Amino acid sequence: MKMFGRREGKLDLNQILMLICLTILIITVAMPMIMIVYNTFFYGFTFDWSMFTNVVMDPSNVDAMWNTIVIAFWVTVVGTIVGVFYAWLIGRTNIPLKGLMKTLFVIPYMFPPFIGAMAWGLLLSPRSGYINKLWMLMMGTREPLMNINSIAGIVFVEVCYYFPFVFLQVVSALERMDPTLEESARISGANQLYVIRKITLPLVVPAVAAGAMLILISSLSHFGVPAMLGFSRGIFTLPTKIYELINRSAGSFEGIRQGAALSILLVVVVVIALWLQRKILKAGHYDIIRGKSMRPMLINLRTSKFPLLGVCLASLFVIVILPLYIIFAVGGLKAYGLPLNLANMTLDNYYHVLFSSRMAQDAIKNSFFLAISSAIIAMFVGTMIAYVVVKVKVKGKSLLEILALLPYSVPGIVLAIGVILMWSGTFYLNLYNTIWIILIAYIARYVAFAMKSSSASLEQVHYSLEEAARSCGATHLESLRDITIALIRPGMIAGFFLIFLPAMRELTTSILLYGPFSRTLGVAIYAINAEGNITQSAALSGIAILIIMLGNLALRFVTKDRRSVS
Amino acid sequence: MKKRVFSLLAVLVLVALMVPAFASAKEVMLYSSMKDSQLSALKDAFIAKYPDIRMDYYTAGTGSVMTKLATEQQAGGIRADVIWVGDPTNYISFKEQGLLYAYESPEAATMPANFKDPDNCYVAGRVIMLGFVYNTSALSANDVPKTWKELAEFKGYTAMTDPTFSGTTLYTVAGLVQHPDFGWDFLQKLKNKGMLLERGSSAVVTKVGSGEYDVSVGVDYIARTMIAQGSPIAFAYPQDGIPIILSPIAIVKNTANIEEAKLLFDFILSLEGQGILMKEYSAPVRPELSLEGALSVEEAAKKILPVDDNRLVAEKDELLKKFDSIFK
Numbered sequence: 001m002k003m004f005g006r007r008e009g010k011l012d013l014n015q016i017l018m019l020i021c022l023t024i025l026i027i028t029v030a031m032p033m034i035m036i037v038y039n040t041f042f043y044g045f046t047f048d049w050s051m052f053t054n055v056v057m058d059p060s061n062v063d064a065m066w067n068t069i070v071i072a073f074w075v076t077v078v079g080t081i082v083g084v085f086y087a088w089l090i091g092r093t094n095i096p097l098k099g100l101m102k103t104l105f106v107i108p109y110m111f112p113p114f115i116g117a118m119a120w121g122l123l124l125s126p127r128s129g130y131i132n133k134l135w136m137l138m139m140g141t142r143e144p145l146m147n148i149n150s151i152a153g154i155v156f157v158e159v160c161y162y163f164p165f166v167f168l169q170v171v172s173a174l175e176r177m178d179p180t181l182e183e184s185a186r187i188s189g190a191n192q193l194y195v196i197r198k199i200t201l202p203l204v205v206p207a208v209a210a211g212a213m214l215i216l217i218s219s220l221s222h223f224g225v226p227a228m229l230g231f232s233r234g235i236f237t238l239p240t241k242i243y244e245l246i247n248r249s250a251g252s253f254e255g256i257r258q259g260a261a262l263s264i265l266l267v268v269v270v271v272i273a274l275w276l277q278r279k280i281l282k283a284g285h286y287d288i289i290r291g292k293s294m295r296p297m298l299i300n301l302r303t304s305k306f307p308l309l310g311v312c313l314a315s316l317f318v319i320v321i322l323p324l325y326i327i328f329a330v331g332g333l334k335a336y337g338l339p340l341n342l343a344n345m346t347l348d349n350y351y352h353v354l355f356s357s358r359m360a361q362d363a364i365k366n367s368f369f370l371a372i373s374s375a376i377i378a379m380f381v382g383t384m385i386a387y388v389v390v391k392v393k394v395k396g397k398s399l400l401e402i403l404a405l406l407p408y409s410v411p412g413i414v415l416a417i418g419v420i421l422m423w424s425g426t427f428y429l430n431l432y433n434t435i436w437i438i439l440i441a442y443i444a445r446y447v448a449f450a451m452k453s454s455s456a457s458l459e460q461v462h463y464s465l466e467e468a469a470r471s472c473g474a475t476h477l478e479s480l481r482d483i484t485i486a487l488i489r490p491g492m493i494a495g496f497f498l499i500f501l502p503a504m505r506e507l508t509t510s511i512l513l514y515g516p517f518s519r520t521l522g523v524a525i526y527a528i529n530a531e532g533n534i535t536q537s538a539a540l541s542g543i544a545i546l547i548i549m550l551g552n553l554a555l556r557f558v559t560k561d562r563r564s565v566s
Numbered sequence: 567m568k569k570r571v572f573s574l575l576a577v578l579v580l581v582a583l584m585v586p587a588f589a590s591a592k593e594v595m596l597y598s599s600m601k602d603s604q605l606s607a608l609k610d611a612f613i614a615k616y617p618d619i620r621m622d623y624y625t626a627g628t629g630s631v632m633t634k635l636a637t638e639q640q641a642g643g644i645r646a647d648v649i650w651v652g653d654p655t656n657y658i659s660f661k662e663q664g665l666l667y668a669y670e671s672p673e674a675a676t677m678p679a680n681f682k683d684p685d686n687c688y689v690a691g692r693v694i695m696l697g698f699v700y701n702t703s704a705l706s707a708n709d710v711p712k713t714w715k716e717l718a719e720f721k722g723y724t725a726m727t728d729p730t731f732s733g734t735t736l737y738t739v740a741g742l743v744q745h746p747d748f749g750w751d752f753l754q755k756l757k758n759k760g761m762l763l764e765r766g767s768s769a770v771v772t773k774v775g776s777g778e779y780d781v782s783v784g785v786d787y788i789a790r791t792m793i794a795q796g797s798p799i800a801f802a803y804p805q806d807g808i809p810i811i812l813s814p815i816a817i818v819k820n821t822a823n824i825e826e827a828k829l830l831f832d833f834i835l836s837l838e839g840q841g842i843l844m845k846e847y848s849a850p851v852r853p854e855l856s857l858e859g860a861l862s863v864e865e866a867a868k869k870i871l872p873v874d875d876n877r878l879v880a881e882k883d884e885l886l887k888k889f890d891s892i893f894k
Contacts, residue, residue, distance in 0.1 A: 233762070531627070531766040
């Protein structure tokens with residue numbers, strides 16, 4: 001009888017957990033999406049198809065859609081090639097300085113792309129970019145070397161900061177790959193190129209596909225780079241066009257509805273892209289990757305070793321060092337346009353953004369608050385969802401998983417519109433213009449990160465551990481607290497940082513949600529830059545980069561800690 | 567343990583953020599399209615004078631401020647007590663909607679009649695003029711266009727601000743479109759010569775300094791600020807029509823902080839407030855004051871590029887659409 005009662009209790013706790021998770025996800029994720037669809041197709045309570053067709057037929061929106069697709073296509077193709085190439089070079093050849101390069105190649109991953117775009121704008125603006133100026137001076141021409149304010153420029157910058165998605169995936173796949181397969185091909189007389197083409201590449205296809213998919217989604221829904229570089233030449237993508245529509249309509253409800261309709265178009269493009277990619281990559285799926293790590297056979301590059309090292313170092317210089325240098329240097333200029341020499345340097349801009357600009361101070365404070373609180377809340381919610389999905393057998397948990405992972409592929413700007421529609425008084429609660437609306441959007445956006453991190457740890461915790469505790473008389477709550485949570489705590493902490501870092505540099509969602517005093521770091525940098533205070537926005541970017549780098553150090557410290565614990 | 571530290575941290579952050587939010591005091595809120603440095607100088611002086619009033623401001627381009635106001639109005643309550651944006655025609659719509667509080671400030675007594683709304687709903691808070699900003703290292707003073715007509719013939723890199731975002735540029739475009747000598751053909755000509763758009767009034771001036779453009783249509787006080795910082799630019803008034811914008815301030819009706827709003831309103835118009843703005847290179851509205859190196863309002867008025875405000879209010883959407891169809 002007692003046993004039975006306890007089992008009832010267990011069911012209850014699980015169901016309660018499930019209900020809590022479902023409620024949170026319905027409020028933060030499902031409802032905003034439903035609001036977008038509703039507001040696009042219904043006017044009041046009558047069905048109205050015209051809004052959607054008007055928006056979709058508008059030639060400037062069609063242009064934006066085309067640009068979005070073209071940019072995402074090239075970013076994915078080039079980014080994948082670049083990522084695979086460097087991953088192979090570092091994972092599979094005897095190139096020197098591997099450890100250092102592996103660390104350096106991850107830096108662009110943490111570099112906020114819109115700050116990268118700003119840096120490249122400073123370097124390659126057609127007439128005032130420092131590189132172009134140097135080029136024109138040396139060549140005695142009025143023609144720039146490269147115009148960054150173009151589709152090609154946007155693709156270039158996005159590739160620089162998105163290729164690590166593929167790089168990281170492929171490096172780890174190569175490390176886990178069974179090297180005997182390659183060896184046996186070599187023994188059977190295949191040459192180097194043949195082995196790469198027929199053995200190595202097919203084996204890493206799943207990793208490449210996963211990385212490429214991340215690039216594709218990120219690029220399709222990316223706001224910062226096209227917004228920073230495309231505007232002065234009238235190059236719009238769907239996310240920047242949505243922002244534009246809402247801005248232009250002066251925030252009227254009609255404008256938000258148009259934005260919602262365009263969001264649906266963007267989601268459709270993302271879904272089609274994902275479907276196409278899946279279809280293309282379905283053919284040929286090999287899973288001969290072992291969990292055990294074995295030392296793979298390294299390819300001897302011989303004479304091409306140092307030239308290839310040179311290529312690596314040069315691209316690192318271009319992708320990492322040059323933009324970092326230009327951000328910090330311009331941040332120290334007295335006035336933008338003066339030559340970069342010591343006589344024109346000052347610390348005033350850094351002082352101004354840190355101590356006297358209300359906007360910048362608010363932004364730093366807000367971003368910290370948002371990043372810390374959304375990371376903590378999303379970490380707990382995500383862990384709860386992960387627990388239900390991994391450990392509990394309840395009906396409807398797949399719905400839970402889909403809902404939690406949905407924001408992963410829903411562009412941030414679309415989520416923002418849904419959140420506006422949901423939280424600006426429709427349901428008796430108006431959070432618009434406050435920091436809370438951004439917090440809600442962040443939680444929805446980042447729960448998936450925490451869920452992934454926690455479920456990876458949870459899968460390693462065997463049922464038997466909890467059961468052992470239960471059989472020793474612990475209640476379900478106790479076993480959960482003392483066994484499961486204790487064991488996955490490192491995963492949760494890693495999850496915290498995985499949210500904290502992107503939240504700290506977030507732009508796409510908060511650009512539509514900020515109020516007078518709830519600007520985030522990203523919004524402030526974007527606004528100061530658009531307003532034309534280039535030196536100050538560079539200074540604030542420099543500070544943001546420092547914060548993010550320190551955060552990454554902390555993340556590394558924590559994840560190292562985790563390995564030594566387990 | 568670590569978790570406990572995190573939760574503690576979160577609670578601390580929450581508390582730190584909520585304390586100022588709930589502290590009730592006398593306060594006043596200004597929405598403005600002026601530069602952050604101008605507003606923070608004003609704020610410092612205002613707070614020094616009235617230490618018991620908490621003054622805050624929100625600054626963005628006129629377009630964004632209007633967006634904010636419209637959303638707040640939709641959401642059921644404007645949070646601003648005083649509004650100060652670039653484009654005067656906005657105030658005609660505000661007044662029509664009954665959003666403005668009529669207040670006859672003693673500080674406005676000496677100001678010319680055309681600076682003030684006859685019903686005292688708004689009054690000019692600063693004078694802005696637009697002209698040509700040019701890069702002094704790329705152009706010698708002789709090559710600089712002196713008139714709008716010369717600008718349209720100018721062979722070099724030119725830019726202006728997108729009127730969607732900048733009230734002052736919108737006003738300038740309206741002046742050009744309404745003028746019989748210019749009209750839409752003139753704007754088409756500018757576009758054909760390769761004129762590009764920037765997103766902010768400051769951006770377009772900074773980028774002239776950086777050499778991105780040779781000449782841009784720019785705002786006087788922004789150019790003066792950057793010249794003072796050492797930027798290699800200069801400012802020239804167009805001889806065939808100077809856009810003059812009397813950027814008004816107004817008090818929002820039904821605000822809870824009406825007395826504080828009046829104090830701020832008076833302070834901005836006072837000789838002290840205008841003096842602070844002059845230090846930030848903005849031309850004053852008080853006839854008692856004059857800014858060195860700037861054309862006086864009476865002088866400029868002789869060459870004004872006139873704008874029919876009511877016509878602009880009626881045609882604003884159409885104007886922006888037509889502008890976009892030419893430039894974007």
